[in-house]
Amino acid sequence: MAKRFANKTLWSDLSFEIPSAAMTVVRGPSGSGKTTLLNCVGLLEPFDRGTVAFGGWSFTAGSRSASRRCFRDVLGFLFQNYGLVESWNVRRNLQVPLRIRPGSRNGGRHAMAEALERVGMRGSEKEMIYTLSGGEQQRIALARLMLKSPSVVLADEPTSALDKANADLVMSILAEEARHGALVLISTHSDEIAARCDHALTLDARPSNEERGTPGPQRTEPPTTVRRSDAEVDGRAPWTASIASTVRDQGN
Ligand SMILES: Nc1ncnc2c1ncn2[C@@H]1O[C@H](COP(=O)(O)OP(=O)(O)OP(=O)(O)O)[C@@H](O)[C@H]1O
Structure with a gap:
């Protein structure tokens, strides 16, 4: 390349x-080209x-x-800017990979709840992304990655x-x-x-x-x-x- x-x-x-x-x-x-x-x-x-x-x-x-x-x-990304839609709530952001892979092993509401539990964000489905801290947003991005697999x-x-x-x-x-x-x-x-x-x-x-x-x-x-x-x-x-x-x- x-x-x-x-x-x-x-x-x-x-x-x-x-x-x-x-x-x-x-x-x-720094500057060597990793990103x-x-x-x-x-x-x-x-x-x-x-x-x-x-x-x-x-x-x-x-x-x-x-x-x-x-x-x-x-392809799945976990980048510093998280790649979440800030004006959506957590559920809507996590529905993107679920819609993409219907019937996958991670599909469904249950999988979303499990992923949120895994990243310590249980019950945050209705939170708006822009109201979350940087670390919390990163964990939602991680949950989204798990759901997409x-x-x-x-x-x-x-x-x-x-x-x-x-x-x-x-x-x-x-x-x-x-x-x-x-x-x-x-x-x-x-x-x-x-x-x-x-x-x-x-x-x-x-x-x-x-x-x-x-x-x-x-x-x-x-x-x-x-x-x-x-x-x-x-x-x-x-x-x-x-x-x-x-x-x-x-x-x-
Ligand atoms: N869009 C761009 N236009 C011009 N130069 C760019 C662009 N993006 C990156 N560069 C340059 O390419 C080089 C590599 O940048 P890159 O961000 O990939 O490095 P990095 O190793 O990830 O750095 P860091 O560890 O500081 O994040 C840098 O010198 C940067 O200025």
Whole structure:
């Protein structure tokens, strides 16, 4: 995959595979492209070259955006802005995945009540989303994810605004989704969250040593796959960004 913004190349030859039935963490310094990567994998953001494929689905750069069926049946998101409709109540927000998957194992009012119970929001069906705190909204988004039970879950810093108890809840529900067979891809800055994942994908962007004459950050362990891309930022002093990707087994 290649991805470029107007004056910045994030990567020009990034390639990786992510296993299903497991949690994979995307790590990297601020600005290295974690959110952009999740958006590209989730087909929310166009990319310039390459292909994103999961299961029987394959999407090539330049083709028109994902089919509605793929969004409906395959992809699930847990993003920082929660993706809830603020002017609706909790029930109406949670009915969206239930309508999408009638008769699914999670279908029905009972499943909604169970999901709300699981995230500690029992009896909140009539609450308007805009009246809930950020953490509560995140938990409703989590309940919605459980009801949808997608085969690809993309979670962008899903715990960054949460206290420890709620962060634990998010991680245990994402782990459940993985146990049920989902591919779960999580971006985070947290070592603790990363340690709970099965695999890691590391994005590394740094100034060029040659251009600046100063050493860049050293990698602590060699990646199994390295892809490099030349980058110019704002047309100013040229520098080189290296995007390294590695999917490694963390042994847990
Ligand atoms: N729509 C956009 N237009 C131009 N540049 C963008 C756009 N979105 C992101 N970028 C740039 O792409 C780079 C990667 O951004 P991204 O948000 O993906 O990084 P990140 O690793 O998720 O950062 P953080 O850890 O700070 O959230 C940044 O330099 C950012 O400024």
